[in-house]
Amino acid sequence: MNKVGLVHLEEQALAANLLLRLKVLRPLGLWSLRVVVADYLEVNKIRVLGEMKAWAYGGLNGLQLDTMRIHPKAPKGVGHLVWSATMAWALEETPCRKARLLAIRDDERQHSRLVKYFCRRGFITVKEVGASPSDLPLRMVWGGAGALMVAECREVHNKSVQLWQSSDAFKHSYHSSSA
Numbered sequence: 798m799n800k801v802g803l804v805h806l807e808e809q810a811l812a813a814n815l816l817l818r819l820k821v822l823r824p825l826g827l828w829s830l831r832v833v834v835a836d837y838l839e840v841n842k843i844r845v846l847g848e849m850k851a852w853a854y855g856g857l858n859g860l861q862l863d864t865m866r867i868h869p870k871a872p873k874g875v876g877h878l879v880w881s882a883t884m885a886w887a888l889e890e891t892p893c894r895k896a897r898l899l900a901i902r903d904d905e906r907q908h909s910r911l912v913k914y915f916c917r918r919g920f921i922t923v924k925e926v927g928a929s930p931s932d933l934p935l936r937m938v939w940g941g942a943g944a945l946m947v948a949e950c951r952e953v954h955n956k957s958v959q960l961w962q963s964s965d966a967f968k969h970s971y972h973s974s975s976a
Contacts, residue, residue, distance in 0.1 A: 849863075
């Protein structure tokens with residue numbers, strides 16, 4: 798079992814000349830999370846390379862993943878670092894052990910790519926959210942229709958850490974720091 802926590806991920810990011818930061822708020826008893834990976838352009842100027850927004854409530858199934866963005870020019874591995882940090886935070890700071898997200902169905906080709914991407918992370922589809930009246934609450938939460946998917950936070954964390962640590966950004970930082 799991979800036990801790379803937030804502290805280790807921050808150290809690894811720093812070694813790769815990346816800045817890993819989390820912003821956590823607690824409105825109305827919920828957690829609101831924003832994970833950011835950036836690099837330094839100048840001493841006091843950064844460029845956001847990747848981010849994930851999520852929220853959680855105090856239950857085992859409480860982690861709700863909302864938005865993930867990766868800059869087109871981000872080094873390979875930034876997305877894996879974002880995933881790793883998000884799951885490490887959930888496992889370390891909340892009772893959440895399962896994550897859920899909606900693979901939005903705006904365009905069928907893009908939807909298919911999203912589902913494949915999330916399946917490689919360990920997510921499975923549990924429900925197709927469509928136009929039925931019973932789907933209205935989920936459509937209001939997620940802002941659209943698509944595949945509602947769930948995964949074990951530990952599984953996603955382990956896969957993401959493994960992918961991060963095999964990425965060029967991680968490897969390059971450790972080869973250059975040991976030289």
